Amino acid sequence: ISAEDFTAKTVERINQIDDKVHAFLDVNSDAVERARQIDKKIKSGENVGGCFGMPISIKDNICIKDSRTSCASKMLHDFIAPYDATVISKLKAQDAVFIGKANMDEFAMGLTTEFSAYGPTHNPWNLDCVPGGSSGGSGASVGALECVASLGSDTGGSVRNPASFCGIVGYKPTYGLISRFGLISYANSIEQIGPMTRTVKDTAFLLDIISGQDPNDDTTISNSNQNYLSGIDAGIEGKKIGIIQEMIGDGIDPAVLSATKNAVSKFEGLGATCEYVSLDMVKYSVAAYYTITATEAGSNLARYDNLLYGYDFPVEGYEFNSYISKARTKFGPEVTRRMILGGFVPSAGHAGKYFLKALKVKQKLTREITELFKKYDYLIAPTVPILPFKIGEKIDDPIALFLVDINTVTANLTGIPAISVPFDVSDGLPIGMQIMANTMEDKSLLQAAFALE
Numbered sequence: 001i002s003a004e005d006f007t008a009k010t011v012e013r014i015n016q017i018d019d020k021v022h023a024f025l026d027v028n029s030d031a032v033e034r035a036r037q038i039d040k041k042i043k044s045g046e047n048v049g050g051c052f053g054m055p056i057s058i059k060d061n062i063c064i065k066d067s068r069t070s071c072a073s074k075m076l077h078d079f080i081a082p083y084d085a086t087v088i089s090k091l092k093a094q095d096a097v098f099i100g101k102a103n104m105d106e107f108a109m110g111l112t113t114e115f116s117a118y119g120p121t122h123n124p125w126n127l128d129c130v131p132g133g134s135s136g137g138s139g140a141s142v143g144a145l146e147c148v149a150s151l152g153s154d155t156g157g158s159v160r161n162p163a164s165f166c167g168i169v170g171y172k173p174t175y176g177l178i179s180r181f182g183l184i185s186y187a188n189s190i191e192q193i194g195p196m197t198r199t200v201k202d203t204a205f206l207l208d209i210i211s212g213q214d215p216n217d218d219t220t221i222s223n224s225n226q227n228y229l230s231g232i233d234a235g236i237e238g239k240k241i242g243i244i245q246e247m248i249g250d251g252i253d254p255a256v257l258s259a260t261k262n263a264v265s266k267f268e269g270l271g272a273t274c275e276y277v278s279l280d281m282v283k284y285s286v287a288a289y290y291t292i293t294a295t296e297a298g299s300n301l302a303r304y305d306n307l308l309y310g311y312d313f314p315v316e317g318y319e320f321n322s323y324i325s326k327a328r329t330k331f332g333p334e335v336t337r338r339m340i341l342g343g344f345v346p347s348a349g350h351a352g353k354y355f356l357k358a359l360k361v362k363q364k365l366t367r368e369i370t371e372l373f374k375k376y377d378y379l380i381a382p383t384v385p386i387l388p389f390k391i392g393e394k395i396d397d398p399i400a401l402f403l404v405d406i407n408t409v410t411a412n413l414t415g416i417p418a419i420s421v422p423f424d425v426s427d428g429l430p431i432g433m434q435i436m437a438n439t440m441e442d443k444s445l446l447q448a449a450f451a452l453e
């Protein structure tokens with residue numbers, strides 16, 4: 001099949017089903033033409049990049065030059081990115097086709113995609129359910145066969161959570177492995193762009209393309225030109241795996257628990273040894289995560305003041321405070337909550353009680369996990385302790401929503417790589433298993449994920 005035909009079929013599929021799924025905020029009208037150009041290159045014997053016209057959706061907080069990048073917010077409803085994110089330039093160089101911008105929770109805050117200012121995305125497995133989030137449009141677009149792969153961003157689980165809920169693979173790399181240049185920041189000290197694909201091999205393939213040090217992002221690290229795809233079938237014989245007890249405790253859905261036990265049996269069948277381990281700080285991780293991320297969000301979102309970005313209204317008749325309050329009313333409820341929290345927790349008189357304590361939890365959690373990785377090659381837990389739930393079911397209970405992140409935030413707070421692999425189905429809804437490895441052990445992590453797949 002030619003790149004053009006494949007892309008045309010993909011667009012046809014989007015036209016057929018996306019009014020039900022609503023994975024996309026914008027579909028790229030040039031996609032088929034771009035694929036035609038790639039076909040031309042192939043025919044004329046020119047060098048063609050490894051993606052060969054692969055249609056990829058991109059979360060709407062990653063900049064593609066000359067495309068709208070709204071972060072699913074009214075605040076950026078008309079923001080046209082003036083440059084490409086590094087991941088986008090790298091994919092362009094490999095002849096990927098960007099099929100469209102994927103829906104998300106506004107500014108990546110949330111885990112259901114219900115906080116998009118442009119309406120929720122539906123889970124392709126059951127349209128009444130949430131697709132997870134915040135990269136829910138990315139997850140649903142891959143799960144609903146509206147593209148081959150997607151890029152999401154993961155601050156506290158936003159790649160892995162929708163991957164789990166949409167029955168696909170979602171990968172959060174070691175912090176610094178993938179450039180964040182061109183990713184609109186939410187909590188930049190812990191977030192990463194990550195591939196969302198149907199297979200672990202596709203994830204390794206994309207990681208080979210998009211990872212590596214970037215002069216435009218000083219937090220990137222060298223990956224010594226690792227090839228993640230080669231040797232992916234190395235297996236896990238003789239490996240030691242810890243099952244994190246605190247991540248399968250109270251409130252876990254019985255189907256998710258039994259899937260976890262089956263995953264353990266599968267790993268054992270493949271020659272690994274598994275035992276239960278304790279990661280004590282997990283019980284404070286969600287509180288620490290929301291304290292740290294709200295603080296960073298507070299400063300990252302301070303730029304949306306209606307001067308450089310935003311929307312127009314006449315400044316006459318306002319003094320500073322009323323002007324800023326009016327400018328900020330364009331944010332949705334979740335972003336507003338985070339900004340209020342982000343102003344409070346690091347403020348004078350409160351920082352010691354909240355922000356500094358959260359940093360201590362982060363440090364202790366990192367110490368605990370480093371200790372565990374002296375004994376174990378991998379740590380596992382279900383990606384999300386519950387099954388995809390109905391749209392609207394938890395939207396009025398922010399704390400209940402926060403707690404759904406319990407199994408994913410650890411990897412962000414400690415910088416380690418983590419992957420969600422689709423493992424089981426219960427009541428027609430998918431269950432993802434999460435595997436974590438030590439910092440920079442991304443290659444070995446992908447081997448374990450491939451073994452489990």
Ligand code: GLN
Nearest residue numbers: 108109110155156157158
């Ligand atoms: N649910 C988490 C939050 O709202 C994770 C979001 C993310 O990873 N971007 O912050």
